[in-house]
Amino acid sequence: MNTLSLKLYTLVMPQLQIFPVLRTLGFVFWLSLPLIGLIFWLGSSFVGDKILSRDYDHKKSLQADTQMAWQMKRKLVAIDVEILPQTGISLVRVKTNHSTLKTMMFEFAITEPSKLEAKLSQELGLSPERVKELIRYRPVDHQD
Numbered sequence: 001m002n003t004l005s006l007k008l009y010t011l012v013m014p015q016l017q018i019f020p021v022l023r024t025l026g027f028v029f030w031l032s033l034p035l036i037g038l039i040f041w042l043g044s045s046f047v048g049d050k051i052l053s054r055d056y057d058h059k060k061s062l063q064a065d066t067q068m069a070w071q072m073k074r075k076l077v078a079i080d081v082e083i084l085p086q087t088g089i090s091l092v093r094v095k096t097n098h099s100t101l102k103t104m105m106f107e108f109a110i111t112e113p114s115k116l117e118a119k120l121s122q123e124l125g126l127s128p129e130r131v132k133e134l135i136r137y138r139p140v141d142h143q144d
Contacts, residue, residue, distance in 0.1 A: 079120065079135045083111050090116050094124065113137065 080093040092106040106123065110116045121131045 076124070076126070076130075076134055079131065080138055081113075081116065081135060082138045082140060083113075083116075084140060085111050092116075092120065 075096045075098045076094060077097050078095045080095070082091045082093075084091065088109060088111060090108045090110055092108065094104040094106070096102060096104070106120075108116060108119055110119055117128060117131050117135060120126070120135070121128045124131070126134075
């Protein structure tokens with residue numbers, strides 16, 4: 001044996017003797033688990049990105065909003081309005097006899113009653129006549 005092969009033999013042999021010991025401990029199995037985990041992690045992120053970046057065209061829209069609006073039209077009890085001319089806003093409180101939604105609060109940058117009634121009619125989906133029936137203006141206490 002020449003000196004180069006002798007040096008290689010002395011370096012490789014102790015490692016080869018350890019390898020059967022590692023095999024009996026299942027070290028090869030335990031070393032492969034992180035690699036398998038990494039493959040699954042990268043694969044799932046790739047699939048997730050593809051699915052989430054895909055366009056989703058859904059023809060049907062939920063009709064819960066329209067049904068709720070229709071029920072709200074029937075169940076409105078009163079509309080209380082407090083106009084604050086010094087700040088230029090109107091505070092509106094809509095009372096209902098709905099089981100889950102008792103009151104709704106609105107704040108509008110409108111102080112003219114006719115424009116406010118038109119805006120409420122638009123927001124609540126009611127006719128202007130129905131808004132006029134339900135609306136009550138509360139006087140504002142002027143505190144100077």
